[in-house]
Amino acid sequence: MAYFKRESEHVFHPTQHVSGAWNLDEQHIAPTIGLLTHVVERDRDRRRDDGLVIARLSYDILGTLPLDRVETSVTVLRPGRTIELVEATLVHDGRPAVRMRAWLMGEGDTAALAGSAFPRIPAPDEMPAWDPTTVWGGGFIATADVRRVESEPGRATYWVRTPHDLVEGEEISAVARAATVFDIANGMAVRARPEDVAFPNVDLTAHLFTRPRGEWVGFDTSVSFGPTGLGLTSSVIHDQHGPVGTLNQILTVRP
Template identity: 65%
Template sequence: MLRGGRTIELVEATLRHDDRPALRVRAWLMRPNDTAAIAGTPITAIAPPESMPAWDPGTVWPGGFIKSVEIRRHNQGPGRATYWARAKHALLDDEPVSPLARAATLFDLSNGMAVRADPKDVAFPNLDLTAHLFGMPEGEWLGFDTSVSFGRQGLGLTSTVLHDARGPIGMLGQALTVRP
């Protein structure tokens, strides 16, 4: 715990490999309040997963993780796509996990599902991933409305609005290093 409190806390976890930090996660934990009477957003919902064609992300990306995810996608051109994703396998065998934990396993898909350039020609790994939620995810599908931008000096940004079956629930941001 980095900052304790009665209504807001900041927590951090670090994954180490060979005694070096490999991954650091921080989360603000907030006491929930009943705001149902004023809930809403001007962000437009994306089309439901059943209206989008199945897409094999293995046509762009190799690896085991990408094969473990089902994708339904509407490609809108370089660096722009709307899509739905769901895991084909449980996060933990014989262990229930929260809808938030299940959704969080899919957050890092964002940069790879709306590619701006062929990853065989240009590397564009994300340096970070920041998630801001205004609703807790429900259901097995997580929707993404993603735009990928490359600047002129090797910088990039992936911006995503997250959705569940009810509509928008949050946003993701990823800073990119772009390397031809």
């Protein structure tokens, strides 16, 4: 079963696999992040055929979402030949719940310059399997296949994949597939058990310097809590070829 079923051009209905993690009657925001990425790419492909790629995804999470149908829209804020900025909005019952802005950029040949100072993490088959449902509930977390090594509270490296389609019957890009698990980062290297401390993120921003490839998405994650109720989950994103970008989520920490 997929995470969403399309009801019309702009309307989607979540399945049971979207529930959790803070409240089992609400949508986990991770599939929504993948959905908006997919919507933006479909809109791009309708408007142009020159293959601009997503370089940045930035989401503001405006509120919680029940397990109910949602509507999406896309607006081009800054059109351009090789660079454009678009905004996608996800609405429930007339209320905007998530706003996303994406920079789309043209590709060029920089193979001779390619490289990164970010260290590689061990491959998925070099990490033990870990069951995330020992920490989190909900349908989405139950779909995640995780390999993880935790070095201390708030510090872990891990790989995530899911066998489920994002939208029933629709092909999605490798970027949208990766984006579907980006938000899981805030729950894979916790500093405190979620039954003791709430630490939901109110945003998520990913910068990609190359398109992720393959079914596994790797994370090298550090979680920080400040003394005044704020926190940060910061990750380097990997595919099995190496680092591909970074990911940051600002947290509201509530003991």
